[in-house]
Amino acid sequence: MSTLEFRNVTKAYHIRGKRGQSGKLFAVNDVNFTLESGKTVALVGQSGSGKSTIAKLLLQLERPSSGQILLDGAPVKRHGAGLRDYRHNVQMVFQDPFASLNPYHSVAHHLARPLALHGRARGSAEIEAGVRQLLERVRLAPAAEIAAKHPHELSGGQRQRVAIARALAPEPTMLIADEPVSMLDVSIRLGILNLLAELQREDNLGVLYITHDLATARHFSDEILVMYKGEIVERGPADDVILNPQHEYTKKLAAAAPNPELRLKQIAGV
Ligand code: ADP
Ligand code: MG
Numbered sequence: 001m002s003t004l005e006f007r008n009v010t011k012a013y014h015i016r017g018k019r020g021q022s023g024k025l026f027a028v029n030d031v032n033f034t035l036e037s038g039k040t041v042a043l044v045g046q047s048g049s050g051k052s053t054i055a056k057l058l059l060q061l062e063r064p065s066s067g068q069i070l071l072d073g074a075p076v077k078r079h080g081a082g083l084r085d086y087r088h089n090v091q092m093v094f095q096d097p098f099a100s101l102n103p104y105h106s107v108a109h110h111l112a113r114p115l116a117l118h119g120r121a122r123g124s125a126e127i128e129a130g131v132r133q134l135l136e137r138v139r140l141a142p143a144a145e146i147a148a149k150h151p152h153e154l155s156g157g158q159r160q161r162v163a164i165a166r167a168l169a170p171e172p173t174m175l176i177a178d179e180p181v182s183m184l185d186v187s188i189r190l191g192i193l194n195l196l197a198e199l200q201r202e203d204n205l206g207v208l209y210i211t212h213d214l215a216t217a218r219h220f221s222d223e224i225l226v227m228y229k230g231e232i233v234e235r236g237p238a239d240d241v242i243l244n245p246q247h248e249y250t251k252k253l254a255a256a257a258p259n260p261e262l263r264l265k266q267i268a269g270v
Helices: 051-058 080-089 107-117 123-137 143-147 156-168 186-203 214-220 238-243 248-256 260-268
Strands: 003-016 022-036 040-044 066-071 090-093 174-178 206-211 223-228 231-237
Touching (some): 003 051, 022 231, 040 214, 051 090, 051 174, 051 206, 107 123, 107 156, 123 143, 123 156, 206 214, 223 248
Parallel strands (some): 040 223, 090 174
Antiparallel strands (some): 003 066
């Protein structure tokens, strides 16, 4: 079993006020949690609560001000082979499928690059087969036709499927999905979340599902972490957190969210 752990992680940004005075903003404040392979953890909280900062820290796009990030018990390396090894294991699906793909490159290029870079395929025949296989896994067909396309020829949902295929290319153990469906049309959201759940089971992935939607957090996760102003204010098994919220903020979130079954139907567009 693989684990990815946040241990007492804090990220403070230096900010400048309107009058030029400077201060510190604790985007993430003394946060602890562990992702395990085979499990989905939802990170919920309103906009500005620090969710994406956690994703950036996990992806090594930002460094903690203090605390540690550990993969399988070992602190992550920030350079060289250690960092490459970390990137094999921890992959990301971003919120915006329009911004996360390069308009100048074909779908095949987006997938061939990580396959080659991470040594998952060698030579053009192997790479071509790898690209085809990835497209099949995210249910994009016909694979050969899709592979030749450029991002502008795809719908938002198709682009997000390509982004998911790209994240799977290095054969990671952990997948971080930062609001993966919030920019997509309501009618296709559930299809993408169901796909992520299937891939998670097939590959025994550890998934961090970042969202502000309690209904899908409950449906797709084993555990829920509730974030408020940089801190995790409540956590537990998904049903417990939603049905029996303890913290004032979670109660407000749960009360503001309509009946979860109804919400899921709305998301599914039925
Ligand atoms: P969320 O993803 O939950 O909406 P973020 O993690 O993006 O929240 O942001 C958390 C807080 O940190 C916000 O107040 C945001 O303005 C601030 N923040 C994020 N990135 C930076 C940065 N690079 N510099 C200064 N403040 C930042
Ligand atoms: Mg965010």
